[in-house]
Amino acid sequence: MASEPLQEQLSRPIPDFTDPPAAAPANGAPAYDLAPYRGLPLRQPARPPVPVLGPGAVELTGPVFGPADVGPLDSDLTRQHRGEPLGERITVSGRVLDRHGRPVRGQLVEVWQANAAGRYTHRADRHAAPLDPNFTGTGRCLTDGEGRYHFTTVRPGAYPWNHHRNAWRPPHLHFSLFGTAFAQRLVTQMYFPGDPLVPYDALWRAIGDPVARARVIAAYDPARNVPEWSLGYRWDIVLDGPAATPAEGGR
């Protein structure tokens, strides 16, 4: 396991994603609309959330997961079928931490993604790219005693979406995470370093803050390559929200 100190990884310079040039209008319409994604208007609450002063014990605790929930092969998305999926094999690993840098141990991490051609195994995905009979694109694991998670999968393809004409999602993995408090719940997406599609992506652009934008981009880590087998990416995740067990065991 590569041992780059976490702080160093998190304070790495923000990737050099400058705003793409405003594309020349083609047939009167711009090729790209760089407006950040604002979600579906009718699904956005109009009122600000109500602060819970002294949140109840319920939101300061959270569900417990264990080996009953996650099988040992659930974290290898390349071994869920008889054959091997097509695509560039990768491993994605990192640590899950709270805001204070404490590892989030024994908690559930779930992923889902498109296959190497950019198609999800989901009936609602109508993208005209092939399904891969050897790839479902879903995985689960529990973080270990240091908060580490690990997935083996293939690099997902880009796919078009309807945000605006000619919009493509950059390759990404969807992540679902639990902390020790239900209030720490997080669903997010991981992107690949150096990807030219990222700065055009309305969903990535919707993260306004440049530091936060950088937090969703993984690092290529040659030390995590499995020789003759897979390319290694590192992505550490920091959960917001109140931790349930401050300074647990003095760590």
Next chain:
Amino acid sequence: MSLPVTPSQTIGPFYGEALPVPGGGEPAPAGHPDTVTLHGRVYDGGGTPVPDALLEFWQAAPDGSLAGAPGSLARDGVTFTGFARVPTGRDGRYVLRTLPPGGAPFLSLCVFAPGLSRHLFTRVYFALPEDDPLLPALPAGRRATLLATEDPGTHRGYRFDVHLSGERETVFLEFPCAGRTEESRPSGS
């Protein structure tokens, strides 16, 4: 030390193969006599049912314990884990079969949906609690959005609808000690 948090991103439309599990909405052990059935619909601000929302519930056990237990994703039919996950159907409807929470009389509810930049927290109260720091501070009309209503003619049945926006918008919650950053909030309306 305070690390920069990882921002939230929408759950998107394609989580369906990954997150829902069989029996995910049935934390009550099979045949338990105290089982309550909570059901309702998720609506958008135009009153249209939301067919692709995902609801997660977390709650105390009937004895008030918040220790939880593993097994929410592969239920053994006996253990009460306190956690449930249930997607809405085509008509925006969900059903939860659970045990009544001990201690504070509410379930914590987290709502995800495509088109929402960030999940929404709320609570489902089965009764008006004696000393609750949240409800009395809310205007009566808004308070009602957090109360499940008894379903007449059913055995321990309750109804609870979620309105993502609009006149009947559900009260959504934040937890200030989280120190949540601006960019992780839901983007504006």
